[in-house]
Amino acid sequence: MTYNLLTVDAVSPAAMAIALARSLGVAIDDVEVADPDGDPDLRNWDAPVSCEHRAVRGDVFWSLDIYLQDEVADRPQESELAATFAEACTTTVLFPAAEEIPSAYWAVTPEGLRTRARLELSDDESPLYEVTAVEAPVPQLPRATVTRIAEIVREQKPDAPVAEAFAVSVEKLRQAASNLARLSLDDDTGSPVWSAKDNLVVWERLVRQLESGWAPSGWYPADLYRERLEARDELAVIGARLPSSVTELLDKALEELDSRFTAATEDDPSESLLKELTGDSSRSSAGQWWHRRPDPTPWSAA
Numbered sequence: 312m313t314y315n316l317l318t319v320d321a322v323s324p325a326a327m328a329i330a331l332a333r334s335l336g337v338a339i340d341d342v343e344v345a346d347p348d349g350d351p352d353l354r355n356w357d358a359p360v361s362c363e364h365r366a367v368r369g370d371v372f373w374s375l376d377i378y379l380q381d382e383v384a385d386r387p388q389e390s391e392l393a394a395t396f397a398e399a400c401t402t403t404v405l406f407p408a409a410e411e412i413p414s415a416y417w418a419v420t421p422e423g424l425r426t427r428a429r430l431e432l433s434d435d436e437s438p439l440y441e442v443t444a445v446e447a448p449v450p451q452l453p454r455a456t457v458t459r460i461a462e463i464v465r466e467q468k469p470d471a472p473v474a475e476a477f478a479v480s481v482e483k484l485r486q487a488a489s490n491l492a493r494l495s496l497d498d499d500t501g502s503p504v505w506s507a508k509d510n511l512v513v514w515e516r517l518v519r520q521l522e523s524g525w526a527p528s529g530w531y532p533a534d535l536y537r538e539r540l541e542a543r544d545e546l547a548v549i550g551a552r553l554p555s556s557v558t559e560l561l562d563k564a565l566e567e568l569d570s571r572f573t574a575a576t577e578d579d580p581s582e583s584l585l586k587e588l589t590g591d592s593s594r595s596s597a598g599q600w601w602h603r604r605p606d607p608t609p610w611s612a613a
Contacts, residue, residue, distance in 0.1 A: 312378070312379040312383075313376065313377065313378055313379075314375075314376075314377040314379075314389050314392055314406070315374075315375070315376060315377075315389075315406065315407060316374075316375040316377065316389075316393055316396060316404050316405070316406050317367075317371040317373065317374055317375070317405040317406070317416075317430075317440070318371060318373040318375065318396075318400065318402050318403075318404055318405075319370065319371055319372060319402050319404075319405075319451045319452065320372055320400070320401075320402035320403075321372045322372075322373060322400045324344040324364065325344075326399075326400050327344045327362055327375070327400070328342045328343075328344045328362070329399065330395070330396045330399035331344075331360055331377065331396070332360075333395070333399055334387070334392055334396055334399065335360055335379070335383060335387070335392075336384070336385040337383060337385075341358060341359040342358065342359075342360040342361075342362065343358035343360065343361045343362065344362045344364065345361065345362070345363055345364075346363070346364065346365075347363040347364075347365065347376075348365075357380075359379070359380045359383050360377070360378070360379055360380070360383060361378045361380075362375055362376070362378075363375070363376045363377075363378075367437075367440050368437060368438070368439050368440060369438075369439040369440035369441050370441055370442045370452060370454070370455075371405060371430075371440045371442070377392075389407075390406065390417065390419070390425070393405075393406045394419050394423060394425070397419045397420060397421050397423075398421050398422075400421075401421045402421060403418055403419065403420050403449055403451040403452065404418070404419050405417065405418050405419075405428060405430060405442070406419075408427070410466035410467060411466060412462060412463070412466050413432075414429045414430055414431050414462075415429070415460075415462075415463050415466065416428040416429070416430045416442075418442070418445060418449055418452065420449055420451070424447060424449070426445050426446045426449065427445065427446040427460050427463055427528070428442055428446075428449075428452075428460075429442065429443050429444040429455075429460050429462075430442055430443075431443050442454075442455045443455060443456065444456045444457075444458050444460055445457055446460060459532075461532045461534075461535070463528065464528050464530070464531060464532055464535065465532070465535060467520070467527065467528070468516065469516050469519045469520060469523075470519070471512045471515040471516055471519070472515075473511070473515050473564050473567055473568055474511040474512040474514075474564065476564070477507075477508065477511055477560055477564045478508050480560050481504060481508070481557055481560065484554075484556055484560075503549055503552040503553050504553065504557065506545065506549055507546065507549050507553060507557070507561055510542040510543070510545045510546050510549070511546060511561070511564060511565075513538075513539050514539060514542050514543050514546060514565075514568055515568055516539070517536070517539040517540075517542075517572075518568050518571050518572050518575070521572065521575045521576070521605055522571065522575050525609045530609050530610060531609035531610060532610055533587070533588060533608075533610040536609070536610070537588040537589070540588070540598075540600050540601055543598060543600050544597075544598060546561070546565060547598055549561075550562070569600070572600060572603070573599075573603065576603035576605050576606075577603060577604060578603060579602050579603055579604040580602075582602060583604070584601070584602075584603075584604040584608070585597060585601045585602065588601075
């Protein structure tokens with residue numbers, strides 16, 4: 312198992328070893344802390360826990376690659392190891408977030424505060440590490456702007472089982488309905504079937520995050536919310552471009568998701584949300600999803 316941590320302070324190798332032994336429940340002699348560019352003949356390659364440290368430039372000092380051999384029984388989540396390491400070494404520690412963007416990180420302070428962070432690397436041969444934003448103040452990162460980090464929310468992709476079931480059903484139709492023109496069930500990028508699948512995933516993700524209270528970030532950008540209502544707009548008209556059998560499947564999926572959306576929102580008779588998101592409250596033809604609002608709106612939630 313491998314962990315990747317960054318420390319803000321210049322923690323000594325001895326302190327690293329003590330912190331890792333304590334965090335992983337092993338003896339101090341079972342932890343090797345080494346310079347990866349050092350003499351390989353001096354390495355203890357059989358150590359149950361190995362920590363390679365590299366000095367980096369910028370807002371962090373050390374980059375740590377931590378490896379556990381199979382005999383190490385205690386295998387905490389990276390977030391847990393980062394928290395115990397930060398407390399033991401009295402430094403703020405950063406670790407990669409799950410979202411697939413290179414700048415998405417978490418920062419955890421010695422006091423246990425955990426917050427989202429944006430870590431950017433320069434294009435230099437020896438890159439400069441800069442923490443440009445955090446979602447809560449971190450005393451050891453005073454230059455970082457305290458702000459919500461929208462690109463992280465955009466990268467969150469909760470499961471969409473209703474959309475997945477729709478896609479499976481369409482594939483079964485494709486295999487069974489040889490009397491239908493193949494073109495009508497073509498799902499190449501940009502085709503009606505592809506668009507139905509794609510927009511249904513987008514709509515279901517909004518519904519699931521709405522139901523979860525906007526987990527895991529606890530908020531949602533207004534422009535992303537608008538885009539996902541626009542995806543529902545597309546689903547409302549795409550049926551005319553689909554075979555009737557596919558339209559029936561789509562309508563069934565939408566019936567479930569729309570019902571869940573309605574249950575998780577409240578009526579907005581003043582059309583304040585429509586005006587807030589589009590600047591125009593006169594769109595009487597807008598779908599009912601534009602006339603309901605979450606309470607509170609997730610972009611204004613504390």
